Amino acid sequence: MARWQEGAAGRLAEAAMRLYVERGYEQTTVADIASEAGLTARTFFRHFADKREVLFAGSEFLRDAVVKSLAGVPATAEPMQAVAVALDATAELLGRDHRHSRLRQSVIMATAELRERELIKMATMAALMAEGLRERGVPARDAALAAESGAVVLRVAFEQWVEGPADADLRAVMRDTLARLTAVTGAGFS
Amino acid sequence: MARWQEGAAGRLAEAAMRLYVERGYEQTTVADIASEAGLTARTFFRHFADKREVLFAGSEFLRDAVVKSLAGVPATAEPMQAVAVALDATAELLGRDHRHSRLRQSVIMATAELRERELIKMATMAALMAEGLRERGVPARDAALAAESGAVVLRVAFEQWVEGPADADLRAVMRDTLARLTAVTGAGFS
Incomplete structure (x- = not known):
């Protein structure tokens, strides 16, 4: 990147x-x-x-940012609150250059091999978040659900952001998408 | 399969x-x-x-089951309720043979190439559910969030089921995991 x-x-x-x-x-x-x-x-x-x-060279920065941000979250936070902090950290890195992100996204989406590599990258990120949550004492299933939902929010928000105006704030889009996830998963089940 | x-x-x-x-x-x-x-x-x-x-030959049955089950959900249902019905349909197919599923899972997890193929299969399933929801009139972002959360529930529940006792009911495990997702994504954000 x-x-x-x-x-x-x-x-x-x-x-x-x-x-x-x-x-x-x-x-x-x-x-x-x-x-x-x-x-x-x-x-x-x-x-x-x-x-x-070349298209995935930034992945290790992203992984480091997730691990570091989770380590800084107070122990009393709920799992999804910890995930929200990790998402802020990814937004900080991924949201720096709208034009570059938009070009990269168009290249990734046009090629099956790259879409698959991107899927694997996201799965690795989710696994890392789940591990970070388990280390905080979150039970394995809750950790998997929170981390993988977080990865869903990241993906959906990022897609919306790259398709939207260049001056939008990725962090705000992520927070908004997270709120929407809560509403969608809760509707009809509360 | x-x-x-x-x-x-x-x-x-x-x-x-x-x-x-x-x-x-x-x-x-x-x-x-x-x-x-x-x-x-x-x-x-x-x-x-x-x-x-050989390990992925059942995928088209699964996809058909998802499409058919979504088509049968009342129009008034919330997106996540529709996803729950689709998950029931997948549980019906995937939950038939615990021993076979357990062996298959152990083979998949042992090989990176197969784990990646399984990721792609799940992403395809999620995309199909999202498409089914959009056809029901659900806005694109909500459809993506509901469908991908559903895929998370499917994956987490299936893993728990294959590792658990042979007589457990996959459908019940999925419903329970879905309730847990709602609790986890709602905690600290309601």
């Missing part, structure tokens, strides 16, 4: 996104990306395992 | 599951499966695209 990367990695990520949008992901090679960035393929492979990983 | 298949397909599915559990999924070839079932590889490929699809 361009905004998190400096120097060669950042240039390669920008060049990759430009080509993925212009030519399509499948039609773009690592050699094309390196050439577009004015660098060599060897330099590319020093920063990224393959052309797919 | 053995119980849904008759004749050669059923024998191949049984043989495959036996070998996946005994030797491991990766160590088993289509030739092994055919031989174990007393059939030829050619017969195998008449029924399944590859050794992975």
Whole structure:
């Protein structure tokens, strides 16, 4: 993700996104990306395992942010309140660059292989949140339900945000989506 | 899924599951499966695209059941009540054979490629439920939230059921998990 990367990695990520949008992901090679960035393929492979990983390079920052934010939540908080704090932390990172996020989303959604990789990324994030909740003493089933619902909110809110106006605040969209989840899951069952 | 298949397909599915559990999924070839079932590889490929699809052959029954059950829900029902009816329908199919489900789950969980395929299957199911809800007039965001929460309940309940006693009723476990989801997502936000 361009905004998190400096120097060669950042240039390669920008060049990759430009080509993925212009030519399509499948039609773009690592050699094309390196050439577009004015660098060599060897330099590319020093920063990224393959052309797919250019689109997922920010994942570890996101994971760190989730773990750190959960660790800072008071012990008395309800599981879903802890998840809400973790969502704020992801919004802080994911919500920085609307244009980049929008381009990335269009590339991901256009290719089955990338949609699958994104699914796995979200599942990993949910598993991490569930683990963080269990460490806080939340029973395993409640931890899974809260964490996976949180991942649903993240996905739905992010999609709404990238499709919406550039100046919208992702954190506010997430909080609003979380409130909506509570209303939807409660209706007819309270 | 053995119980849904008759004749050669059923024998191949049984043989495959036996070998996946005994030797491991990766160590088993289509030739092994055919031989174990007393059939030829050619017969195998008449029924399944590859050794992975043996484990996912029931998916279309599940999808049909979801679509049909949603179509039968009264128009006045809340989105999550409609999802609950769809979950009942999946429980009816998935809850038939505890031993088979337990073996299948152990094979899936042991192999990254199969876990990913299972993720995609669940995402497809959620997308189908969301589509069914939108057709009922539910706004897109509520439809996504209800359908994906339903998929979370399905996954968490199914995992609990396969790990639990063989005589437990999957439908009851799903209903109980759904009630728990409502409690967890509501706590601290009502």
